[in-house]
Amino acid sequence: MGHRDQLLAGARQCLYERGYARTTARDIVAASGTNLASIGYHFGSKDALLTAAMIEAMNEWGDTLGRTMEVDQSLPPLERLRSVCDQVAASIQENRALWSASVEVFTQTDHQPELRERIASAFEAGRPAFAAMLGVDPESSPGTARAVGSLVLMLISGLTVQWLLDPEHAPSGAELATAVRALLPAGG
Template sequence: MGHREDLLDGAKRALYEKGYARITARDIVAASGTNLASIGYHYGSTKALLTAAMLSAMDDWGQAFAVALAEEHDDPDEDPMLRFWRRVVGSIQKDRPLWLASVEALTQSEHDPELRAQLAGGVHQGRRGMAALVTGRPEEEIDEATVRTVGAAQMALLSGVVTQWLTDPTTAPTPEEIVTGVRALAGPATTGTGSEP
């Protein structure tokens, strides 16, 4: 691995360990085994390197989440909605630094147009992915109205659950409680029907 890749890897490690706001160039150098001059040479500035690290961390998060959702399940009779939320909560517990980085990326994007544009694209793709999970249809078959309704609602619910789990895991809702709450909000017509997540 060259200095450029070492710097990116070190910046990501520092991001997971310290958070964006507390990282210094010296932290990145220590984590990467490089030198201060390498940051300017390869990335132009520490901020540009941190933006690249945030984007790379978001890619890591997306891949880890996709893997968690795609895992084979042993019980074909398991409620699909419950299975979905068990996987989400399991991913939050297993990959907490990645989920925290995704939240931090959102707050930092207010001051970084490039990061914000990347996140906006990710949010739109995430809505499409959520809509595909809910409807059981391939992403390429999901129309924009479904993305903006079903996908957006599922994404909003996911964001809220993530916030609760990252803030206070001891009182965050269990997958079973989330499913019960969703069905109660949906009304008696869908309660206990085993509908898709």
């Protein structure tokens, strides 16, 4: 592995262990086994390196999310939603550092346009897949699929924050399905 890859791996490790705001160039050098000059040579700055590492972390988060989402297509839509939420909660418990880093990445998007564009693009690409998981065909109902996919993204984001901040009181998938059911008209 060359210095560039070592720096990326070290920066990603620091993101998970220390977070974006608390990571220094020296932390990255210590984690990567490289030197300070390598950061400037390969990335131009610590911030550019951390942005590249955050993009890799977001890709890893997306891959983890994709593996997490195995939903029984024979279930009714609200049961699928329950399953998705429960699987996300389980993944947060297993990969807390990754999920925590993903939340911190979102806070950096105002200062990192490239990162914002990549995340927005990933969200847009994910909406149809989330809708399909819940039984909405993106091909035949693109508007509905976008709305349902957006709802799932919103639930995942909110659920993530709740599980990271207060896991004892974070809602279960069953509670979220009950909440959605309560908002529907009788028989809806």
